[in-house]
Amino acid sequence: MKLLLSLSTLLLLSLTTIGAEIEWITIQEAEKRNKTEARPILIDIYTDWCGWCKELDKKTYADPIIIDYINEHYWAVKFNPETSGTFTFNGEEYGKDELEGTPFHEFEVFISEKPLSYPTTAFLTSDNQQFASWGGFLEKDKMHLLLSVVRLGKEASEEDVAAFLENYSSPYPSEASEWEEAEEETNTVQLYEGEEINELGVIQNLSHKRYFNPKFEMYALAVEEEYSLPAEIILALGAYYSDFGNSDMARFTNNHFSLTIYKDWDWGTYKTAEGTVYRVYPSVEESYNDAAQYILKNYRIPKKFLNADKSYEEWTQLLVKVGYINQDEMAELNEIIIKYQLENVQTM
Numbered sequence: 001m002k003l004l005l006s007l008s009t010l011l012l013l014s015l016t017t018i019g020a021e022i023e024w025i026t027i028q029e030a031e032k033r034n035k036t037e038a039r040p041i042l043i044d045i046y047t048d049w050c051g052w053c054k055e056l057d058k059k060t061y062a063d064p065i066i067i068d069y070i071n072e073h074y075w076a077v078k079f080n081p082e083t084s085g086t087f088t089f090n091g092e093e094y095g096k097d098e099l100e101g102t103p104f105h106e107f108e109v110f111i112s113e114k115p116l117s118y119p120t121t122a123f124l125t126s127d128n129q130q131f132a133s134w135g136g137f138l139e140k141d142k143m144h145l146l147l148s149v150v151r152l153g154k155e156a157s158e159e160d161v162a163a164f165l166e167n168y169s170s171p172y173p174s175e176a177s178e179w180e181e182a183e184e185e186t187n188t189v190q191l192y193e194g195e196e197i198n199e200l201g202v203i204q205n206l207s208h209k210r211y212f213n214p215k216f217e218m219y220a221l222a223v224e225e226e227y228s229l230p231a232e233i234i235l236a237l238g239a240y241y242s243d244f245g246n247s248d249m250a251r252f253t254n255n256h257f258s259l260t261i262y263k264d265w266d267w268g269t270y271k272t273a274e275g276t277v278y279r280v281y282p283s284v285e286e287s288y289n290d291a292a293q294y295i296l297k298n299y300r301i302p303k304k305f306l307n308a309d310k311s312y313e314e315w316t317q318l319l320v321k322v323g324y325i326n327q328d329e330m331a332e333l334n335e336i337i338i339k340y341q342l343e344n345v346q347t348m
Helices: 002-019 027-033 051-060 064-073 106-111 140-150 158-167 173-188 214-227 231-241 248-253 284-298 312-321 327-339
Strands: 041-045 075-079 087-089 092-094 096-099 102-105 120-124 130-135 269-271 277-279
Touching: 027 041, 027 075, 027 087, 041 106, 051 140, 064 140, 087 106, 092 106, 102 106, 106 120, 106 130, 120 140, 130 140, 140 158, 214 231, 214 284, 231 284, 231 312, 231 327, 248 269, 248 277, 312 327
Parallel strands: 041 075
Antiparallel strands: 041 120, 087 092, 096 102, 120 130, 269 277
16 A cells, blocks of 8 residues: 555656746746745746747756756746837836847846847846846756856855855766866866966966867868868968957857858857847857858859869958958958968868
């Protein structure tokens, strides 16, 4: 009899877990609830056409551990800036507006001082003030870590965060070991002049030397083999347009070539304050490949260039001729290739 009861209890618990969902409420309801039970507010910022927003719902927000954690510790709000109307929050009215003809929602500006990409995971404090935001898709293990750190509060010092991370234990065993290995590697990695590691183990003020690393060279060489575009040209273009990986575009989106979206784009997007919408990539490697496809699809690159041993000067002159870059950009690219000896990148 006891065995049957135990089995029934386990079945009931499993069915409850399977049916569990995040309790998504409106921002007004979150404000109301904070008057009786103070919690930070999680805001999932999405659009209907954003592919990575759907992936976030399907994978991360459907995970039972994430569901339980959010429902226990946060008020969860979904916000679509394109379809939301005018509303009042914390005594202020927010609605749609325009900047030089480009529409935006005023609540976007309140949530994040940075231009938003989609999806963006944003947080407000329990007293309804702007706290922090992260652009892009987040795997469940990274989401759990982020949710845990944010709960420390806006007043937490770097020492508080460091102490928390030292004792943090991920509920995802395999991801935990990978994260710990990555943290250990980061703590022992060589730092170039001007670089430093912040409290989350992320390298800040990335050096130009770090951009031209074996991994990026491998990506560029793979592009050369696949599309016959020289590795040094791809490396130089990526470095030039992304400020050697230091630009917001590169850091937030893995987009090293400032490529905008097109109608069939299924991944994430990044919208600037001026209203331009750029592509968001899951990796830098994808950015390199897409840049090569974009150049070959939209500019008339002669086949003799693709199948001949042309110098980098001939290639940069060609890119000017077909309209991809201008004369000033050509001079910058040539200088980058010479200064960093990119012609010495070994062909695969």
